[in-house]
Amino acid sequence: MPREAPYLAVADALHARIVAGEWATGERLPSRAMLAEAYGVGRNVTQRAVDQLIAEGLLEGRAGSGTYVRVPRERLRMVRSRHGAHSLAALKERGRAGAWDAHSEVRVAAPPAIAERLAIGPGDLCVRTRYEFLADGQPVQLSNSWEPMAITAGTPVMLPEKGPLAGRGVVERLRSVGVDVERVVELPRPARATREQANLLGIGVGDLVLRIERTLYDVDGRPVETADMVIPDVRREVAYEFAVDRER
Known part of the structure; x- marks a missing residue:
């Protein structure tokens, strides 16, 4: 069986932590560098993981500020x-x-x-x-x-x-x-x-x-x-x- 792409594994882990309430709606996530260190991956992997969750509507990026848990919206x-x-x-x-x-x-x-x-x-x-x-x-x-x-x-x-x-x-x-x-x-x-x-x-x-x-x-x-x-x-x-x- 092919292994899951590293960024998808990180995205799944972050998704689970958000759903569990570790970060509340409107709260900022740790920086990509901190997430990369926590998961033992490169920053490009955490960037793709965060992009995946942004695409799913779970997170939102704010220029110059960081990444935040988004208020749920219907797509x-x-x-x-x-x-x-x-x-x-x-x-x-x-x-x-x-x-x-x-x-x-x-x-x-x-x-x-x-x-x-x-x-x-x-x-x-x-x-x-x-x-x-x-x-x-x-x-x-x-x-x-x-x-x-x-x-x-x-x-x-x-x-x-x-x-x-x-x-x-x-x-x-x-x-x-x-x-x-x-x-x-x-x-x-x-x-x-x-x-x-x-x-x-x-x-x-x-x-x-x-x-x-x-x-x-x-x-x-x-x-x-x-x-x-x-x-x-x-x-x-x-x-x-x-x-x-x-x-x-």
Whole structure:
């Protein structure tokens, strides 16, 4: 049988001590150096163990202060499925009301990385829309969306949250101007919250987040929209749900 990773063993030990009440809610844990000495492991092992418990919502890191036992919170689930993963409606929790704020800018020059994802030239003009999603009044997701202006310029649906199809999602808006979205590609990656993200999400700088790079393609394989979504790990868990094709 393979041995358990050292950091998981330390995480389990810390978890048991917290559950037993050795450290109360809101109390600071010993430093990582002290924990490393106590368990006879390297500091990188205790760092990973603490990160694991932060990801589980048991601890929280406070920049420049230390690690504390977190007040228990419910972690909401966001389901990404092959049906509607790209629509705003799909970002609402099951059984929970959702809301969002959005701000669009037109004629924004595409940075090189965005231009590559959209298969356009660096500096080509885009519509950029920044979203802040809320659940139960708390910020639970950020999204930064880019659409080439060449697709929607001069149409009533150029701005995602204004016009006749405001809030209806990228697919329906683009369909109204003759662009059929056929495929969605999402690349999820773990990351640490930047200062700007932490301020907007109400979490600590460096807290764990999930960054999803999403790109929509039309029937000709052309990228028509790309977005970076940032989801705080402590508030939400992301589940990918797919139907199984049955043989006939």
